[in-house]
Amino acid sequence: MIHMKIRDAACRGCRFCVDICPTDALSFDEATQKAVVETVEDCIGCLSCGFICPSGAIRHEGHHVVKNFYRNLYFSRRMEKFL
Amino acid sequence: MSDEKIRLNTDWLCDCGGCHVALVDLHEKILQVLDSVEIQHCPVLTDVKDYPPARIGILTGSVRTEHDRHAALVMREKCEIIIAFGTCAVYGGLHGAGLAHSREEIMEHVYRRSPTTKTDTIPDAEVSELAKMVTPIDEVIDVDLYLPGCPPHPHFIFESLASLIEGREPRVTQDSVCGRCKRQMIKGDAREIRNTLDEVPDERFCFLSQGHICLGSATLDRCLAPCPNHGIACTGCAGPTMQILTEPYLDIRTEVSDRMARLTAIDEDIIKTYMEKTAKTQYAYAMATKMIGNKPTFLIKKWIADVEGQINE
Ligand code: SF4
Ligand code: SF4
Ligand code: SF4
Ligand code: SF4
Ligand code: SF4
Numbered sequence: 593m594i595h596m597k598i599r600d601a602a603c604r605g606c607r608f609c610v611d612i613c614p615t616d617a618l619s620f621d622e623a624t625q626k627a628v629v630e631t632v633e634d635c636i637g638c639l640s641c642g643f644i645c646p647s648g649a650i651r652h653e654g655h656h657v658v659k660n661f662y663r664n665l666y667f668s669r670r671m672e673k674f675l
Numbered sequence: 676m677s678d679e680k681i682r683l684n685t686d687w688l689c690d691c692g693g694c695h696v697a698l699v700d701l702h703e704k705i706l707q708v709l710d711s712v713e714i715q716h717c718p719v720l721t722d723v724k725d726y727p728p729a730r731i732g733i734l735t736g737s738v739r740t741e742h743d744r745h746a747a748l749v750m751r752e753k754c755e756i757i758i759a760f761g762t763c764a765v766y767g768g769l770h771g772a773g774l775a776h777s778r779e780e781i782m783e784h785v786y787r788r789s790p791t792t793k794t795d796t797i798p799d800a801e802v803s804e805l806a807k808m809v810t811p812i813d814e815v816i817d818v819d820l821y822l823p824g825c826p827p828h829p830h831f832i833f834e835s836l837a838s839l840i841e842g843r844e845p846r847v848t849q850d851s852v853c854g855r856c857k858r859q860m861i862k863g864d865a866r867e868i869r870n871t872l873d874e875v876p877d878e879r880f881c882f883l884s885q886g887h888i889c890l891g892s893a894t895l896d897r898c899l900a901p902c903p904n905h906g907i908a909c910t911g912c913a914g915p916t917m918q919i920l921t922e923p924y925l926d927i928r929t930e931v932s933d934r935m936a937r938l939t940a941i942d943e944d945i946i947k948t949y950m951e952k953t954a955k956t957q958y959a960y961a962m963a964t965k966m967i968g969n970k971p972t973f974l975i976k977k978w979i980a981d982v983e984g985q986i987n988e
Binding site for chain 1: 758813818819820821822823831834835838845847848849850851852853854855856858859860861862881891892916917918920921922923925933934937938965966969970
């Protein structure tokens with residue numbers, strides 16, 4: 593089961609996530625000008641919303657992690673060391 | 676935790692000194708740090724000339740001279756944990772942007788043609804010779820931890836040191852600068868790229884929405900977003916987000932131009948080309964490291980040659 597959270601304080605209200613979601617799992621609250629998770633059951637875990645979000649406000653848990661074919665190994669070896 | 680204090684060395688390689696000032700800038704929190712840390716070699720605080728053995732070693736700056744190389748190697752030998760502290764240490768930083776010019780051009784400009792002084796001699800004694808290239812610290816020694824930021828905000832410095840001292844994970848997020856910016860990202864109708872000489876952008880709305888380049892969405896927040904919250908677009912001084920560093924085809928210019936195109940009436944390719952033409956500025960802080968240099972999308976030599984070829988023609 594996928595869990596999703598959008599942190600309001602970090603959301604800049606750009607609606608990119610709402611526009612890009614292929615399954616309309618997200619909606620936009622006009623009153624607060626923030627994105628909200630509407631139907632998490634519809635989320636297919638594609639992470640498109642997370643990648644396009646300018647601030648990193650969207651977090652997913654419990655989604656299937658696809659291994660990438662290529663990563664920047666030079667950085668990946670250092671990634672865990674970032675404070 | 677035992678009562679014995681954790682010994683700390685710091686040293687300052689090729690850099691502006693700002694990171695060491697930021698360490699002192701912990702204000703009263705430095706007293707809290709001093710409760711558990713004994714500061715030994717530290718150019719801004721102590722007069723210890725040698726490098727006593729230490730648990731934590733903080734290195735700021737990048738390697739550009741023999742002195743830098745020597746200091747990095749000795750620090751590695753004497754300290755159990757080396758932290759690359761600040762954008763210069765992590766990615767080469769602003770000093771890394773020296774890569775865009777030859778050593779001769781830099782020496783000429785600084786010592787012979789500096790518009791603000793009258794000297795005309797290139798020094799050959801006392802100062803150690805400038806190496807041909809800037810080398811990020813981790814190409815000279817192994818680095819255990821990286822703390823980007825130019826300089827990192829005391830909030831992150833304190834959290835990093837406290838987590839190390841207490842032996843726990845640091846409580847920090849991987850948010851970009853936008854995550855702390857107070858501006859609203861609205862869809863605007865800007866038709867061309869503008870800068871602050873053209874107009875003062877409305878402080879309620881995102882720079883991108885108004886046609887101004889802002890690197891906030893491509894930059895890791897290690898500063899609490901002071902610039903966009905005080906009227907100035909982010910120039911990316913803390914270096915790129917984890918997303919850019921991990922994904923080979925995401926890059927500073929692709930991320931910013933994609934988002935800006937969605938928020939304005941400006942074509943994505945126009946923004947991307949603009950950012951390539953101004954690449955020395957857009958990539959100023961992180962061009963020296965292979966973490967960026969190895970990316971298939973990063974063609975800085977070509978971008979610079981394209982612009983300078985046009986100027987020379
Ligand atoms: S992960 Fe994909 S499906 Fe799920 S909310 Fe985001 S964009 Fe929609
Ligand atoms: S993409 Fe991010 S910042 Fe934009 S509306 Fe969605 S959650 Fe908010
Ligand atoms: S990271 Fe920035 S503040 Fe720190 S030494 Fe380098 S230029 Fe100065
Ligand atoms: S792009 Fe710049 S102005 Fe816009 S939300 Fe991000 S930091 Fe703020
Ligand atoms: S330029 Fe960007 S990363 Fe640097 S301090 Fe300003 S907001 Fe932070």
